[in-house]
Amino acid sequence: xxxxxxxxxxxxxxxxxxxxxxxxxxxxxxxxxxxxxxxxxxxxxxxxxxxxxxxxxxxxxxxxxxxxxxxxxxxxxxxxxxxxxxxxxxxxxxxxxxxxxxxxxxxxxxxxxxxxxxxxxxxxxxxxxxxxxxxxxxxxxxxxxxxxxxxxxxxxxxxxxxxxxxxxxxxxxxxxxxxxxxxxxxxxxxxxxxxxxxxxxxxxxxxxxxxxxxxxxxxxxxxxxxxxxxxxxxxxxxxxxxxxxxxxxxxxxxxxxxxxxxxxxxxxxxxxxxxxxxxxxxxxxxxxxxxxxxxxxxxxxxxxxxxxxxxxxxxxxxxxxxxxxxxxxxxxxxxxxxxxxxxxxxxxxxxxxxxxxxxxxxxxxxxxxxxxxxxxxxxxxxxxxxxxxxxxxxxxxxxxxxxxxxxxxxx
Amino acid sequence: xxxxxxxxxxxxxxxxxxxxxxxxxxxxxxxxxxxxxxxxxxxxxxxxxxxxxxxxxxxxxxxxxxxxxxxxxxxxxxxxxxxxxxxxxxxxxxxxxxxxxxxxxxxxxxxxxxxxxxxxxxxxxxxxxxxxxxxxxxxxxxxxxxxxxxxxxxxxxxxxxxxxxxxxxxxxxxxxxxxxxxxxxxxxxxxxxxxxxxxxxxxxxxxxxxxxxxxxxxxxxxxxxxxxxxxxxxxxxxxxxxxxxxxxxxxxxxxxxxxxxxxxxxxxxxxxxxxxxxxxxxxxxxxxxx
Numbered sequence: 001x002x003x004x005x006x007x008x009x010x011x012x013x014x015x016x017x018x019x020x021x022x023x024x025x026x027x028x029x030x031x032x033x034x035x036x037x038x039x040x041x042x043x044x045x046x047x048x049x050x051x052x053x054x055x056x057x058x059x060x061x062x063x064x065x066x067x068x069x070x071x072x073x074x075x076x077x078x079x080x081x082x083x084x085x086x087x088x089x090x091x092x093x094x095x096x097x098x099x100x101x102x103x104x105x106x107x108x109x110x111x112x113x114x115x116x117x118x119x120x121x122x123x124x125x126x127x128x129x130x131x132x133x134x135x136x137x138x139x140x141x142x143x144x145x146x147x148x149x150x151x152x153x154x155x156x157x158x159x160x161x162x163x164x165x166x167x168x169x170x171x172x173x174x175x176x177x178x179x180x181x182x183x184x185x186x187x188x189x190x191x192x193x194x195x196x197x198x199x200x201x202x203x204x205x206x207x208x209x210x211x212x213x214x215x216x217x218x219x220x221x222x223x224x225x226x227x228x229x230x231x232x233x234x235x236x237x238x239x240x241x242x243x244x245x246x247x248x249x250x251x252x253x254x255x256x257x258x259x260x261x262x263x264x265x266x267x268x269x270x271x272x273x274x275x276x277x278x279x280x281x282x283x284x285x286x287x288x289x290x291x292x293x294x295x296x297x298x299x300x301x302x303x304x305x306x307x308x309x310x311x312x313x314x315x316x317x318x319x320x321x322x323x324x325x326x327x328x329x330x331x332x333x334x335x336x337x338x339x340x341x342x343x344x345x346x347x348x349x350x351x352x353x354x355x356x357x358x359x360x361x362x363x364x365x366x367x368x369x370x371x372x373x374x375x376x377x378x379x380x381x382x383x384x385x386x387x388x389x390x391x392x393x394x395x396x397x398x399x400x401x402x403x404x405x406x407x408x409x410x411x
Numbered sequence: 412x413x414x415x416x417x418x419x420x421x422x423x424x425x426x427x428x429x430x431x432x433x434x435x436x437x438x439x440x441x442x443x444x445x446x447x448x449x450x451x452x453x454x455x456x457x458x459x460x461x462x463x464x465x466x467x468x469x470x471x472x473x474x475x476x477x478x479x480x481x482x483x484x485x486x487x488x489x490x491x492x493x494x495x496x497x498x499x500x501x502x503x504x505x506x507x508x509x510x511x512x513x514x515x516x517x518x519x520x521x522x523x524x525x526x527x528x529x530x531x532x533x534x535x536x537x538x539x540x541x542x543x544x545x546x547x548x549x550x551x552x553x554x555x556x557x558x559x560x561x562x563x564x565x566x567x568x569x570x571x572x573x574x575x576x577x578x579x580x581x582x583x584x585x586x587x588x589x590x591x592x593x594x595x596x597x598x599x600x601x602x603x604x605x606x607x608x609x610x611x612x613x614x615x616x617x618x619x620x621x622x623x624x625x626x627x628x629x630x631x632x633x634x635x636x637x638x639x640x641x642x643x644x645x646x647x648x649x650x651x652x653x654x655x656x657x658x659x660x661x662x663x664x665x666x667x668x669x670x671x672x673x674x675x676x677x678x679x680x681x682x683x684x685x686x687x688x689x690x691x692x693x694x695x696x697x698x699x700x701x
Contacts, residue, residue: 243661243665243666250415266623274540274547297533297534298534
């Protein structure tokens with residue numbers, strides 16, 4: 001009997017080890033293939049340019065396989081397209097750019113390996129990406145030590161650049177606005193555009209995202225002498241918010257800010273309408289999912305929300321046209337435009353620094369100001385490494401669809 | 412404000428009551444807490460949803476379909492999972508564990524076959540409100556509240572005015588004596604589960620229309636179960652009163668105390684209440700119940 005168990009355990013361990021090997025090797029192969037393709041395409045483009053100067057290598061770490069690959073691949077395509085244009089125009093400081101993209105599968109451990117490989121083997125001057133906040137946090141340990149800056153594309157968590165109050169990661173940057181900033185945008189939009197003087201907030205106390213957005217909204221709204229007439233919370237997983245909404249109704253707000261996931265937002269909207277609340281509803285970028293409309297129905301109609309990017313943004317129409325002509329598909333927003341912003345930011349910093357040396361480059365990145373990028377004008381806040389006054393997209397739910405309202409720049 | 416809070420509390424309490432009835436019915440006969448009831452409610456909601464959205468049956472027929480479907484599922488559940496145990500005179504504790512197993516099994520079956528996607532019923536009642544002394548109530552809430560109480564009242568009539576109902580009540584006092592007096596226990600248990608299942612289907616459709624349909628929605632019944640305990644497990648009027656008390660209490664706490672500490676506050680009250688009245692409001696105090 002005992003022997004039997006012994007063999008069984010042995011077998012199990014064997015299966016595990018083999019399994020790990022297979023998956024690990026499979027992953028490796030994918031990244032290898034990717035880089036091979038990459039270098040092939042690069043050699044081709046170099047030959048066509050016949051530029052004999054040593055190229056400036058830019059690392060790009062992104063999910064090219066897995067759930068997030070849709071955005072990742074689009075990001076890589078967009079960057080290749082832009083770099084070709086820059087190189088055709090003579091490159092940067094007389095040197096061509098060369099993009100080295102590796103697959104990090106949106107996985108923190110893989111991302112750290114990729115970052116090491118980019119820095120140690122490929123000797124890149126900076127990294128564009130990653131797209132996820134958790135992944136960005138993970139690679140920062142490598143980049144801080146190696147003194148190579150990275151510019152995250154859609155990592156919106158505040159902790160990516162400022163891990164602790166008063167502490168700044170010198171080599172971490174991003175081109176997207178941080179999550180809580182959406183709260184500020186929403187508050188100003190409500191006050192200046194919707195003429196709301198009284199606002200209420202319904203948020204999810206079990207989610208950092210929601211709680212931060214609520215706080216920023218409250219601060220910004222109060223700063224403009226608006227009145228917060230109600231701030232109510234619920235816990236993730238709850239379904240009935242009528243008690244809180246009933247209290248909010250009594251205060252008769254002009255807008256209700258509901259910075260939650262689409263499911264909770266849809267339910268809250270339905271219940272608010274059930275209670276006869278007519279106030280305009282507003283939310284953050286989590287609202288931008290088709291689920292909001294299928295679950296919320298007519299209750300979410302007329303609601304506004306803040307988003308990172310929109311296909312209808314007039315500033316990126318040329319880019320979309322070019323991308324479509326080249327790849328025969330729509331870019332998957334918002335990653336490609338954020339990545340191109342990052343590329344412009346990096347090119348500008350290299351020009352200003354006159355060198356590709358890590359610390360000097362980081363200083364130049366930090367002092368990016370009034371730079372024309374794809375999505376608007378970019379200024380980096382030296383104290384947080386986040387973009388200042390980055391324009392946000394306001395969208396509205398209308399006739400069961402998301403429509404573009406305007407590009408809003410905070411005051 | 413007070414009236415609006417009361418109305419909201421009542422409509423939440425009405426749904427708790429509807430779900431609590433299913434727990435109490437089974438408990439009154441078999442002395443165990445049928446934790447698979449929440450899953451039957453969830454399946455009822457799915458049946459209703461697919462009948463209305465994929466088969467386009469219209470609300471009344473989907474509603475009836477969900478009730479019948481859930482009742483049948485409850486019957487299959489008892490015949491396959493509980494009857495073999497009951498026939499071998501297993502202690503109620505084992506039945507309860509089996510019920511938990513059934514619940515987890517069915518929930519995961521839904522994950523595998525239907526998926527974890529959230530579904531929402533098409534809008535049956537247009538978003539509108541009915542004015543009532545300066546407070547607003549949605550037509551759905553009003554319909555659900557009235558319909559729940561009619562259904563519970565009908566169940567009450569069935570239990571008190573029919574022969575079968577009398578047999579069920581007799582069995583809830585003493586199963587052995589009832590069966591000695593010629594009551595077919597197997598048939599009786601089947602009927603009790605069909606009734607509980609039908610109420611589950613009813614509650615499922617209301618929950619689905621009001622909130623949404625997803626695999627773990629059965630866990631809302633945790634609160635309904637607590638409502639049944641407050642009212643006294645096994646007592647039908649107790650389940651209704653318990654449900655209404657819990658719904659109203661929760662709503663008042665979140666309006667007048669704080670929405671963040673609502674559950675902390677209201678459940679402290681529940682614990683305190685049970686310390687004073689361990690059998691609940693209308694429960695008969697018996698040992699060995701699980």
